[in-house]
Amino acid sequence: MNQPLAYIHPEAKIAQNVVVEPFVTIHKNVEIGEGTWIGSNAVIMEGARIGKNVKIFPGAVISSVPQDLKFAGEVTTAYIGDNTVIREFVTVSRGTIDKMKTVVGANCLVMAYAHVAHDCMVGNSCIIGNAVQMAGHVEVGDYAIISATSAVHQFVKIGAHAFISGGSKVLKDVPPFIKSAREPLSYAGINSVGLRRRGFVSDQINEIQQIYRILFMSSLNNTQALDTIELELPPSRERDEVTNFIRNSGRGIIKSYLSRDAD
Structure with a gap:
């Protein structure tokens, strides 16, 4: 030294x-x-x-x-x-x-x-x-990936195992386990490749997919979707991590790209 x-x-x-x-x-x-x-x-x-x-x-x-x-x-x-x-x-x-x-x-x-x-x-x-x-x-969960030249707004939260594509403007919270891309930044599916690399099994990945189908691919608002998720899916670490993240979001979460098209 x-x-x-x-x-x-x-x-x-x-x-x-x-x-x-x-x-x-x-x-x-x-x-x-x-x-x-x-x-x-x-x-x-x-x-x-x-x-x-x-x-x-x-x-x-x-x-x-x-x-x-x-x-x-x-x-x-x-x-x-x-x-x-x-x-x-x-x-x-x-x-x-x-x-x-x-x-x-x-x-x-x-x-x-x-x-x-x-x-x-x-x-x-x-x-x-x-x-x-x-x-x-800014708060970033474990195993998250923020790709090159992205800009993250103050007080944004990024969930564990989330993936953010390069050059993104991150203005809203990004929930755990998902990929986000496009402009404005939107839900682009779950991060299945990353999850498998980190030891998630098929049942866990399928459950996460179902959670986000209800949240992003239905006609429900966030409150209704969370109630449906908790009613239809059994308690699990992944389910509770997603629902707690969304309920505690200060800036609101990103939307799905399809819902933006509908808007």
Whole structure:
């Protein structure tokens, strides 16, 4: 770790086997776990909490001051989970008084030039594509994939195992287990390929398909569809995850493409 061409604040807490390449800057009030690698010209700012075996590529900036005019200098943090890869020129802002932290979970891949803004909560095993821009307070469930150059509106929620196509404007909440595409962003079927890769069996996938047939392919409004789902389908983790997500949606959920045609 002893790299004479890097600047490491004496109060930073860094495990002994962390590799810090030349021209890295590490500020005070930083913690970095074992096995992490930090590439040249990366900047790790005050409040960073970086886990074990993280890879941070050149030019990335972790725990930068929030781009929020309401930020008043409160002491907040930015967490990067174990085994996550942060590619070139990614920026992750630390939290504000709202949540006091920004979180990127474990085993994630955040591709080059992506931005994760203040108070975002990104789950585990997520993929954030090249140049994805996430505004503040966004929540992303485990195993979600946001494809390259998508822009995510503040306070949007993206469910677990959801897939968002490249170049999307994500203005509404995206429920779990589905694919979303087109403009405006719409339901495009369930993410069956991703679900099978992650161990979902046919019965689970068929149940998820039935849930979304009722929600998106019937003439029912969301309230009626949720009541029908809970009446006709037995309780399960997948059913409850979908219904709870929709009931707790603050911005409302995306529509199906067919229902937009009908409108």
